[in-house]
Amino acid sequence: MTRIDRKFAELAEAKRKAFVAYVMAGDPDYDTSLELIRGLPGAGVDVIELGMPFTDPMADGPTIQLAGQRALEAGQTLRKTLDMARAFRETDQTTPIVMMGYYNPIYNRGVDRFLEDAREAGIDGLIIVDLPPEEDAELCLPAQAAGLNFIRLATPTTDDARLPAVLNNTSGFVYYVSITGITGAAAPQASDVAPEVSRIKAATELPVIVGFGIRTPESARAIAGIADGAVVGSAIVKQIEEGRPVPEILDFVRGLADGAHAA
């Protein structure tokens, strides 16, 4: 059992929805970013998605692209992102951390070495956008063997014929991307997303978390209401872009988390 499995078991027990927050590691700089992620659990975040900056984030909209650029310009590297997770674990042993990003920096470091480092740093799961089930031998299978969850994205283009392949070898939770599009795009309607979530839940025991486009407490509540939880990314990252101080960003996050938890 990973921290992710334990967290979702706890939430199910308490009949609570999950609130998942995405931030880019190293944005706007290492120290601020660490201060922010250290504050996330206190602001009601159940699972942290820690973005790994990459020069060519082909599934991300402008907000997360710019966050990655800021982080890279401030000197963030994969090694520093792992350091950040390790530093977070000094004060928090329970909040799951999922690293999210693209394959090349991991491939470049070497899969085995990366998995060893990630486990040792206290990482619980991975979401790698450009590794579909067709490429499972690359990282998904070695990651599961190393005891990390590999969380897959399901999308509106994942039809019934394909869904079993997507769910196979998925662990931790399923991330349903509620729109065809990039991060930060238009908000989804809960009523449109509900049948899709039911379709996926009928095919898996895993929790189904919905993301892409959620930016207000109201929509976090509406979306969490029809799934096992909601993810917010761009809206939080936007606060960093606007240069807000960490306590203010955490207040904003608390509002979103309260929205999701009220569902």
Place this chain on the structure above:
Amino acid sequence: MPEDLINSYKTGPDENGRFGLFGGRFVSETLMPLILELERQYEHAKTDDSFWAEMHDLWTHYVGRPSPLYFAERLTKRCGGAKIYLKRDELNHTGAHKINNVMGQIILARRMGKTRIIAETGAGQHGVATATVCAKFGLKCVVYMGAHDVERQKPNVFRMKLLGAEVIPVTSGRGTLKDAMNDALRDWVTNVRDTFYCIGTVAGPHPYPAMVRDFQAIIGQEARAQMQEAEGRLPDTIIACIGGGSNAMGLFYPFLNDNDVRIIGVEAGGKGVNDRMEHCASLSGGRPGVLHGNRTYLLQDADGQILEGHSISAGLDYPGIGPEHAWLHDIGRAEYVAITDTEALAAFQVCCEEEGIIPALEPSHALAHVLKIAPELPADHIICMNMCGRGDKDIFTVAKALNFDIAGD
């Protein structure tokens, strides 16, 4: 690799889209069903005679194929060594080889019922070819072009607009070809139902590298037959420039199993293949990595972040290379060399003066290598080089490099 271990170099890719270690399908889940569908449709079209009949009809009457194979007599004399032939793909409609591939993809898009075509472009040649064929078939066309390239390839931007395409300047990243490709992929993820992504080179997720190669292979097929006719035998050496590698794969592919034919790909050496990465020579100066849906050699830093590279030629300014080239490089079937900006510029001028052909800056790189090796080779050695584009689009860049004022306003 010993002959008995591998009988054919032409069997790739495998069912997972791999050429050895390279290639694959590294895309987000949203796109995965789309590229599987494209693969199904392409596999079907490939064996359908009516598909190829339509292609050949348009290649003949619209593009102007076959392109001539031309004996470059004065270049040959000047070098005083090998006999130099040029495969004249710069004479195609729209001025480069790019339209060979576009024709195939647009015919496929029409068969799939797609109504909106998107493309990325660097030099603008692929964008112009796509806009042209879309105009011919009345399809909506959107072209992503790095803001930096919009600046240095203004005539092609205007051409695309005249042809009715919407040109979107890309400012993400550093505003060059790789960023244009990122934005085209973002568009595709957003508009999955009606949109066909027409990739301009032998890169991207499977099936693009194989499909684009198959469409460009007409270059090598013609060259083989024409060389037999002209010389009664195959060439000794074939040479082409490499951005993503489509004109080169098109020339090389039909010759891969002719083990006596030496194959040379010419990458952009920019200011020299140095640590500062002021070049675009992925094979000479890069490492294997994953970008834009495939594993291949990439210019990248120690952290696996992609570098931009530099070349005087916008069409070669890409930090990667098609996966089949990466494989041919690793197994040693093809050689890859780098030519600098300065060498390419000199070859550009030589070609204008000696042959009355204004070449694009991209094939000027290939020509520069021809000019390097031809003098050392015997008179009965035959070189066939792909003159894959004409230089009209480049006269402003060249004028600037030669300190010549042609602004005229």
